[in-house]
Amino acid sequence: MAGIKEIAERAGVSITTVSNVLNKKKNVGAKTREKVLSIAQELGYSHKEQSGIDGKRRTIIVSFSDFDTLFYLDILHGISDYVSRQGYHILICNGDDLAHYSDPDEVCGCIILSSQILDSQVLAVADKGLPVITLDRELKHPMIKPMIVSNYEGERQLMQKLVDAGFKSFAYLSGQDTADNKERYTALRDVLRENDISFHRNDFYEGDWREKSGTQAARLIMLRDRMPEVLVCANDMMAIGAIRHFQENGIRVPEDISVCGFDDIIISRYLGLTTVSVPDYERGFLAGQALLNILDGTGDFDTYRIGARVKWRRTAAKSHK
Known part of the structure; x- marks a missing residue:
């Protein structure tokens, strides 16, 4: 067919x-x-149109990488609050199931935030005529609306504040190879270069966004002759993993090493984590609104950028030498 x-x-x-x-x-x-x-x-x-309210299809796919990362919950809450008020339903799936569930006869659109989904898979969904909101990448397609965080600007603000506070030695814990991670790392390197602060290959640690990779990075950092003054993590979950491992092994945060994250998930506020705050509930709410506007014929597919700002807390105090 x-x-x-x-x-x-x-x-x-x-x-x-x-x-x-x-x-x-x-x-x-x-x-x-x-x-x-x-x-x-x-x-x-x-x-075929699925029977439902007003005889229209009312199911939206929301596709995440996995379901064990806390920040997904705020985004999902925001999406659900908006679309449910309009009589729409949500079908949550991971990347492996996206192709199976993205049937135009059954669903009316998609919201995607998944590092495991390839660009080609997202484009294949859009080629079916389904409007797609991407929260993690910018793709050129007449049926795709990117709604992405201003990662570079947020990370750049954080890095400049760290430099202004007097920090001179940095390590970076990367997430997976996504557009978000690339922008955050680029901002870090740009600020360090502009301030004549060196950054070497052994200052870079690879992670996967999960808390466990923060623990692993902390283990490796503790093996160094001289630890960096700051560990900058690409997200809060990895920062939390690093902090817990440092503290369990007698390394004080921030007295011995400062740690920063990105996202500002709920637990970060209780831990006093210095981070870049992304309004995830609002991000989800706006994504749901944008998708339904497109379905109603009143929306557009222009790129929408979501602002982020630094939350300076106790894990980045300049109190050690």
Whole structure:
């Protein structure tokens, strides 16, 4: 059976236009609508509408990497609060299940935040004519709206505050190879270079966003002849893992080493973690709103950037030499 991309190519229109026609939107001219429907019928394309409120499909896919990371909960809460008020339902899946569940006959759109999902997989969903909100990457496609954190600006502010506080020796604990991580690491390197502070390959540690990789990085740092003054982590979960391991082994934070994160998840506030705060509940709420606006024909696919700001707390006090 033909897909929405093939219909668009045959009709000489955009995927968005085909999607609007098949979803019975009124913002397409009669001649174009007739042409698209004729080609869809000719190619044997079936676009059944799932029964639901107002006879429309009301299910949205939310795809995460995994479900053990705390910051997902705030994002999901924000998405759910908005879309449920509009009579929509959420189907949560991981990257492995995305292709299976992203059927235009069953769901009406997707929100994706998953380092395990390849760009090609996201594009394949959009090619089906489903609007996609990406929270972790910027892709060029007429059916994809990126809503991404201003990672570079947030991390840059944090790094400059650390330098201004007098820190001279840094280590960085990376997340997985994502756009978020690349922007945060680039900001760190830029600020250090601009302030003539050296950073070497052995100052870089590889992690995977999880608390356990923070523990592993802390073990390795403790083996060094001289520990860095600051461990900058690409997210809060890894920072928490590092802090716990340091403290369990008699290394004081911040007296012996300062630790910073990124995200400002709830537990970070209780631990006094210096971090970059991302409004995750609002991030989810806005993503749900943007997707439903697109479905209603009032939204757009322009990139939307979400601001982040530094939360300076006790784990980054300049109290050690």
